[in-house]
Amino acid sequence: MTVAEDTTLHVTELFTTDQRAELEALADQVRFPLEHTVFWEGQPSFSVLIIREGTVKVTRKDAEGNEVVLAIRGGNQVIGEEGVLMDEPRSATVTTITEVTALTVRADELLRFVEERNLWRTMYQAAVRRRRQLDERLVQLREEDVGTRLARCLLDLVHETGKETEAGWVIESSLSQLDLATRITASRDAVAQELRKLRKSDLVTTARRKIVVKNLTALQDMTSR
Numbered sequence: 001m002t003v004a005e006d007t008t009l010h011v012t013e014l015f016t017t018d019q020r021a022e023l024e025a026l027a028d029q030v031r032f033p034l035e036h037t038v039f040w041e042g043q044p045s046f047s048v049l050i051i052r053e054g055t056v057k058v059t060r061k062d063a064e065g066n067e068v069v070l071a072i073r074g075g076n077q078v079i080g081e082e083g084v085l086m087d088e089p090r091s092a093t094v095t096t097i098t099e100v101t102a103l104t105v106r107a108d109e110l111l112r113f114v115e116e117r118n119l120w121r122t123m124y125q126a127a128v129r130r131r132r133q134l135d136e137r138l139v140q141l142r143e144e145d146v147g148t149r150l151a152r153c154l155l156d157l158v159h160e161t162g163k164e165t166e167a168g169w170v171i172e173s174s175l176s177q178l179d180l181a182t183r184i185t186a187s188r189d190a191v192a193q194e195l196r197k198l199r200k201s202d203l204v205t206t207a208r209r210k211i212v213v214k215n216l217t218a219l220q221d222m223t224s225r
Contacts (some may be wrong), residue, residue: 031101
């Protein structure tokens with residue numbers, strides 16, 4: 001099985017091996033348990049997080065005060081750099097959906113590092129690219145039916161956190177059907193119905209905190225119609 005291009009932001013895209021080693025020397029290692037809030041939407045941006053192992057969900061409150069899942073981030077990905085670079089409050093809440101091991105770098109240390117190594121352009125371009133990808137995804141959601149949105153969401157989860165096994169691509173997290181629903185702007189009942197269709201077609205299996213994508217090609221076909 002093959003996976004479509006992963007467009008999420010990895011630390012290896014931003015820095016050379018030597019630069020990454022320098023940055024990690026400035027960082028402190030941290031561990032977070034399952035369902036721990038790392039950043040709160042609206043709080044000051046005092047640090048960035050580089051995930052080593054585990055996954056987090058990125059959420060934001062909508063106009064009605066409901067939590068909307070914007071993205072899932074995993075190993076080697078950078079979290080919180082936009083607020084630090086722009087000197088703005090956190091634009092979203094970040095919560096662990098597995099146990100997480102990470103590195104945390106203070107804002108002042110990151111800014112000094114970026115300034116001394118002339119990395120402003122690289123960091124800014126990466127932040128803009130991530131924002132554009134999110135905007136494009138939101139436009140897609142408004143144009144697609146629930147089944148297509150769910151298929152695309154599952155493909156994203158495979159890209160972000162999936163592990164290939166003999167049974168298929170395993171997605172392990174504490175994401176609920178409600179989380180999936182908010183991520184694709186659908187109702188929980190609609191997501192449950194579409195998951196039943198996927199199970200009946202033997203495209204996926206589901207269990208507590210785990211989804212197995214058994215036929216990746218079929219899901220990709222659903223999103224390309």
